Amino acid sequence: MSLGRRLLNAILRFFVAVANIPIRFIYVLIALLLVFGGTYFHTQRTMYDNVGGKSDYNEAMRYIEIKNVVDEEFIDQVDRSAMGDSAAAAMISGLGDKWSYYMSPNEYKAYQLSSTGEYTGIGMAILKEDGGGFEVISINMDSPAALAGLTAGMVITSVDGIDLRDKTLDEARKLIRSRLNTKFTLGVGRGKDEIEVDCTGIYQSSVKYRLEKTMAGYVQILNFEAGTAQDAIDAIEELLNQGAIALVVDLRGNPGGLDTEVADFLNYLLPSGTLFVRRDKDGHEDITTSDGMCIQLPMVVLINGDTYAEAEVCAAVLKEFQWATILGEPTTGKTRTQETIALSDGSAIRLSTGTYLTGSRVDISAAGGVTPEYIIHNADPNSAGTTAGTTGESTGTGATSTDEQLMNALKMLS
Numbered sequence: 001m002s003l004g005r006r007l008l009n010a011i012l013r014f015f016v017a018v019a020n021i022p023i024r025f026i027y028v029l030i031a032l033l034l035v036f037g038g039t040y041f042h043t044q045r046t047m048y049d050n051v052g053g054k055s056d057y058n059e060a061m062r063y064i065e066i067k068n069v070v071d072e073e074f075i076d077q078v079d080r081s082a083m084g085d086s087a088a089a090a091m092i093s094g095l096g097d098k099w100s101y102y103m104s105p106n107e108y109k110a111y112q113l114s115s116t117g118e119y120t121g122i123g124m125a126i127l128k129e130d131g132g133g134f135e136v137i138s139i140n141m142d143s144p145a146a147l148a149g150l151t152a153g154m155v156i157t158s159v160d161g162i163d164l165r166d167k168t169l170d171e172a173r174k175l176i177r178s179r180l181n182t183k184f185t186l187g188v189g190r191g192k193d194e195i196e197v198d199c200t201g202i203y204q205s206s207v208k209y210r211l212e213k214t215m216a217g218y219v220q221i222l223n224f225e226a227g228t229a230q231d232a233i234d235a236i237e238e239l240l241n242q243g244a245i246a247l248v249v250d251l252r253g254n255p256g257g258l259d260t261e262v263a264d265f266l267n268y269l270l271p272s273g274t275l276f277v278r279r280d281k282d283g284h285e286d287i288t289t290s291d292g293m294c295i296q297l298p299m300v301v302l303i304n305g306d307t308y309a310e311a312e313v314c315a316a317v318l319k320e321f322q323w324a325t326i327l328g329e330p331t332t333g334k335t336r337t338q339e340t341i342a343l344s345d346g347s348a349i350r351l352s353t354g355t356y357l358t359g360s361r362v363d364i365s366a367a368g369g370v371t372p373e374y375i376i377h378n379a380d381p382n383s384a385g386t387t388a389g390t391t392g393e394s395t396g397t398g399a400t401s402t403d404e405q406l407m408n409a410l411k412m413l414s
Helices: 003-019 023-050 054-073 080-093 105-119 144-148 169-177 228-241 259-269 309-320 404-413
Strands: 101-103 124-128 134-139 155-159 183-188 193-198 207-211 216-221 246-250 273-280 285-290 299-303 325-328 336-342 348-358
Touching: 054 080, 080 101, 101 105, 105 348, 124 169, 134 144, 144 193, 155 169, 169 336, 207 228, 216 228, 216 404, 228 259, 246 404, 259 273, 259 285, 259 309, 273 309, 299 309, 299 404, 309 325, 309 348, 325 404
Parallel strands: 216 246, 246 299, 299 325
Antiparallel strands: 101 348, 124 134, 134 155, 155 183, 183 193, 207 216, 273 285, 273 348, 336 348
């Protein structure tokens, strides 16, 4: 006889002798105990699984315990909604990432409405709808969107044949931005209707350039939106035709833009190698490389605290290749990519889900940004790029300019 069976018989004899319970009722009792015990453990396991495991369950219970203590002991009336929002915000703040934050339902609604302004380049405001497409909320008069025949209420499902229904608002924004200086088609509705949008007439270059008295070419890049790379390349080619013997690339105040534009610009400047890497939470990497063609000129890159995102990547890569001297002020390290994740109660999290690395795998954000080799501050922060054709001697001095950063760059190159 097995040990388990002997144990069961011993339990049965105990109940019969002590409690005088018939054997058939003992079997029923044991069956009930097994059912209740199984139900209890199953319920407990389900609770753990629903919150991510035992440790997460304990964290949730700690929050509930704190809430109960406050409800019972706090002297004033408790605003449960404000308390919950503060707790959620504190969780995201505890990540230590200044680019990630929590939005209450009202804050998220305001964010959605304000973020539609990202599309003013083609003159329409859109919001993500439940069906996966993007509903047109409003149209600006005489804009490319209006001239193309788009109207409020239409649902946009694709851009140049690329399905938008599985895209986030941020991804759709990037896709549309990448076509702001071109003609492109928008898929509308659930059918195969397409509308062509012509943005070529509204395109304004984000690149300004001139040849300085020192024969250094000055190239100011205001952002890295669609078309910037080709405009910057064309500017440098024109400066070379004018006899430029050095380059100043001004990235001060540049908020970034499209990494594809940065890649094209760096590919033009740099020899073969890994330019930068985009890495996600799971460690998946998207590697951008350059070919063997390059521009070999003495070069200074100007940066400051308002040089962000892809513009920081540009400066960091040029520094790592030792292709340019970096001058100005340290950047902030805003080189992580964010995604807006809506929650079930109408609130949302703006969360860093990816980051840019240099070719040698330096995380620019974790490093705190890009630090110039020469840190120089302008006494007048509004003087950046105001030389308008520097006057002065071949040493690069310019009595008419208060842009000390640019003046030092020109002196260094001369």
